[in-house]
Amino acid sequence: MNQPIVHSQPIKSTTINSAKSKYLRRALPFYLMIIPGLLYFLIFRYGPMFGLFIAFKKYSPFKGVWDSPWVGLDHFTRLFSETEFLVLLKNTLALNVLDTLIAFPFPILIAILLNEVGRKYIKSTMQTILYAPHFLSWVVIVGITMLLFRSQDGGINVILDSLGLGKLNLMTDSSYFRGVWLFHNIWQGAGWGAIIYLASIASIDPALYEAATVDGASRVRQIWHITLPSLKTVILIMFILRLGNFIDVGFEHIYLLQNPLNLQVSDVFETYVYRQGLVQGDFSYATAIGLFKSVVGFIMVVSANTIAKRFGEEGVY
């Protein structure tokens, strides 16, 4: 390894060749390091895409992927003509708009506020408390909410009732559904999401702040003119990535919160795929819906990225 690279080259090689091979020698370990990640994506992300073509077949597990008959675009026609399609689209988009508008800024806010906390031990304690919920699964979070807010015997409802304030039908009244979902998302995700912003803030040149202080800028002014502009690129990248999931809401959380009384606002593509694909066993139709979702997500990311670039920002690629 420590041998001088130039000496090992055949004498006839030109300087360019030698530079190239010098580069290869130096870069080889890095390429080797990429391999596991590359294999992961090829095997577990690109490989399964092969199965997407059952979206155009009437797949039967017993006939197998090859022998199942082709049906063309039947599954897509069915999806778009289903009375439920518009409801699903509306619910999915409503939840995502809410999440993007309200939940998305929270990690930024937390990162900035934490950054302003002077004492280190308070800062790290706060940070730990804020990101701990990330490690709780949805089952536990929804379970706690149920225990606290069940109408008959939920803890908080029992207290509210004994104080004569009446009960809060949080789980069964459909008008609370979106609020509960959003609150869960913020509570569980905001602290964790703040980590990436905290890291970017840490890389800001302290000289900028010092100069601003000398010029008499207040803390708020410093945040507005230094911290936020420095975070702009990261925020934009996170936003573009967020748009890629604009038609996804995550199955588990919604499914756990869902009941017949809030179905009109809680039924989304994921739960529909679950009912059709697993409960009814219609794999082809479920795949078609998945493909439709991926195409929408792809378009969202590409267009958001193009717009970002047009405005002179970096984008994700």
Added chain:
Amino acid sequence: MKRFLQTAALSVLALSLVAGCSSNNGGNTQNVTTAPSTNATTAPTADETKNEKKIPITFAVQYWSGPKWAEDHPTIQYLNEKFNIDLTLQIINGPEYNEKLKVMAASGTLPDFYRVDAPTFLAWQSEGAFVELTDWMPKYENLNREYPLDHTAMRVLNPDGELYGLPEISWIVRDTVQIRKDWLDNLGIPVPTDDEFTIDKFYEIAKAFATQDPDGNGQNDTIGFSGGYTVDNLSIRNAFGIANEWIEKDGQLVPHQTQVEEYKQFLTFMNKAYNEGVLDQDFVLRTSTELSDLRKANKLGLYTYHNNYTIDVEKAVKENFPDSNPEVVIMAPPVGPNGDRGNTSVAFGMNKQVINAKADDEKIDRIMQILDWWVTEEGTQIMKNGVEDVHYNKNADGTWTVTDRWEAEMPRFMNSNLFKRPGTDFNFYLWTDEAEIQRNVDYKARAEQYPWNNAAMGLEYYSETYIAKSADLNTKFQEAIYKIIVGDQPIDYIEQASADWLANGGAKIVEEINAAAKK
């Protein structure tokens, strides 16, 4: 304050339970004392000339509650030796069972012998997933005797002259209304006779249970009645004349979704119950496990249930609340305003036990041998009671004593959850006394006194629209029912829901079912 502390403590406890369960999942909760079962006096004598080759066989079994079988469970060892097989049990949680099967089908890992429900049976049977058994049956005389080819349950869902799975032949009516008599006594209400037990009386009792502290613990923490509108309250629906799926009117089969007038009466009743706090305020959210917990926790004393109430309810309440004196009485279903009353009949023959078509002749033969033995007196006794000297002992005076391992290893598991001899005696054991047997016989007679039959039983699955759309249509219809009960929508909204059901495919289903009935 005391109440608050209790609730808080309960919440914390429940949380710690969640944590406890997740760490326990993979583990095996049995404390098996290592007694090699090969020493047992009942060690089977394998017919070596017959089953020369040892073959691996996989069974899938639905799991609901209790201890799980270990891989080396004495009964598995017994079967392995007797039939020269290597038996693997795939124990699948009950609520996830059907989904798991579909995933297994897609990945080509279905077990050799398993149970499927009616929709899955029909969908897969036409695709050649199961072994056709007509020619196999006559070779196994015990099985052929207990499961005759011309039995209705054998015929239903199968194409003419073909047989793709063995049905469950058991209860006609399994559940009936049950009341905590000790609660009635506490409140000074006499147990109503069949004639007195009207739907209004039901309401009066439920209201008293919800508001007058029937368990006498000084707290207003009991529930009148609970369950979704289908889970626990079918007998109430029946009292208002709503069909068990289908009813015959003027020679036509009519689905319950179109019985708008009956539904209006039923929904008025349920809506009132909900508003007055007689119906559990969380009935929409309750799972069957939670309902079971409510009964055991002395919070629910009026419900529909099967005949395990002595163990599941009386015994559990007594254990949790030593001061109480739980006594459950079996009631007739309540009688409605038009004299209708009934306990919903079980749709028999809908679940089928099937053999995977991938099995070769030798494996099919081995599985059929097991089933043929299973339905004999000897086989049934072992599949219910377990292995002698391991799970129970025979005393000198001819009586029987169970060992510690009987409850811990649950030898009845496969007999209760996979396959059994036809009949309702599956919970009679060698040591079950006469009184208990009599109680079961009485229970059966009482539950079956007022059957509420489905006029189109089994026909539903000949309607293509029903198979493709019924699940989604019913979800919509149920959503409407729930909304009316909790008052989000007026009673008349049922007209809309019924019309929607018909318009979105229901009318086609009615047409197809009536066509199938004429065949």
